[in-house]
Amino acid sequence: MRTIHSPSAMTAWSQRLRREGVVIGFVPTMGALHEGHRALLRAARLKCDALVVSMFVNPIQFAPTEDLATYPRRLSQDRTICREEGVDVCFEPTPAAMYPKGFQTVVTVPSVARRWEGETRPHHFGGVATVVTKLFGVVRPDVVWFGQKDFQQCAVVRQLVKDLNFNIRLIVRPTVRERDGLAMSSRNAFLSTEERRLAPMLYQALLAAQRAIKTGMADPKTVQAMMRKVLEAQPAIRIDYLAICDPDTLEPLDRIDRQAVILGAIRLGSVRLIDNVLTRRTRGGT
Ligand code: PAF
Numbered sequence: 714m715r716t717i718h719s720p721s722a723m724t725a726w727s728q729r730l731r732r733e734g735v736v737i738g739f740v741p742t743m744g745a746l747h748e749g750h751r752a753l754l755r756a757a758r759l760k761c762d763a764l765v766v767s768m769f770v771n772p773i774q775f776a777p778t779e780d781l782a783t784y785p786r787r788l789s790q791d792r793t794i795c796r797e798e799g800v801d802v803c804f805e806p807t808p809a810a811m812y813p814k815g816f817q818t819v820v821t822v823p824s825v826a827r828r829w830e831g832e833t834r835p836h837h838f839g840g841v842a843t844v845v846t847k848l849f850g851v852v853r854p855d856v857v858w859f860g861q862k863d864f865q866q867c868a869v870v871r872q873l874v875k876d877l878n879f880n881i882r883l884i885v886r887p888t889v890r891e892r893d894g895l896a897m898s899s900r901n902a903f904l905s906t907e908e909r910r911l912a913p914m915l916y917q918a919l920l921a922a923q924r925a926i927k928t929g930m931a932d933p934k935t936v937q938a939m940m941r942k943v944l945e946a947q948p949a950i951r952i953d954y955l956a957i958c959d960p961d962t963l964e965p966l967d968r969i970d971r972q973a974v975i976l977g978a979i980r981l982g983s984v985r986l987i988d989n990v991l992t993r994r995t996r997g998g999t
Contacts, residue, residue: 774840
């Protein structure tokens with residue numbers, strides 16, 4: 714496995730392989746790899762000839778009040794995981810290499826990014842879309858893998874791949890969960906013992922909503938009220954949002970009469986958790 718720090722060296726490596734007809738797979742990450750990333754790497758390894766992972770804690774997707782300084786950084790552990798999963802290149806640029814003096818371009822995907830995470834974290838998706846666009850330009854992948862846990866991020870990336878004519882196939886893999894259902898996330902490490910005990914309730918509320926919709930509940934307000942009841946039973950949980958939306962536009966549905974995504978975000982102490990499930994109604998509505 715090679716470690717490459719410079720964007721130009723990364724592009725040179727990629728271009729050489731592309732000329733030889735090698736299919737390049739790419740998993741962008743911010744490091745602090747967990748089992749969810751491992752699942753992405755395994756899926757990717759099976760589908761490409763050469764696999765690149767980026768590990769870059771992207772400063773411009775964090776607001777000044779957010780956890781950029783404390784975001785977990787475990788490079789040597791991450792490199793071991795990459796080696797174990799057959800990664801060919803770890804791309805580890807510095808912030809200065811990605812955003813040199815004078816850098817000014819920002820990529821925005823206004824409509825898909827507007828609601829939900831975009832409301833709570835107005836900086837976030839501009840930073841994500843910009844770095845992902847840069848990473849695609851540097852790594853030049855044929856196929857990229859993202860995790861469903863960051864559902865809105867996947868929608869933003871899908872839109873920018875389409876709008877900017879990237880000739881890249883985007884594969885979204887299902888969320889990997891702990892045994893009790895909590896979605897794997899690098900930030901779970903910051904939960905206290907009591908917060909960790911309560912954290913799976915977000916997934917439980919989403920599953921309850923998914924079941925209700927499957928059996929015919931079609932009014933989003935009723936479903937949301939039901940989820941709220943599950944979560945509000947625990948005073949330590951603060952709800953950021955619960956939403957039932959169109960999976961492509963992320964606009965809220967007036968009636969659940971087609972496939973939907975149920976999105977949720979809660980806070981437990983200083984930790985913010987997000988999760989989602991997809992659903993499709995199976996019989997007549999209420
Ligand atoms: O999901 C992440 O880890 C990040 O948002 C990403 C896509 C690597 C961009 O920094």
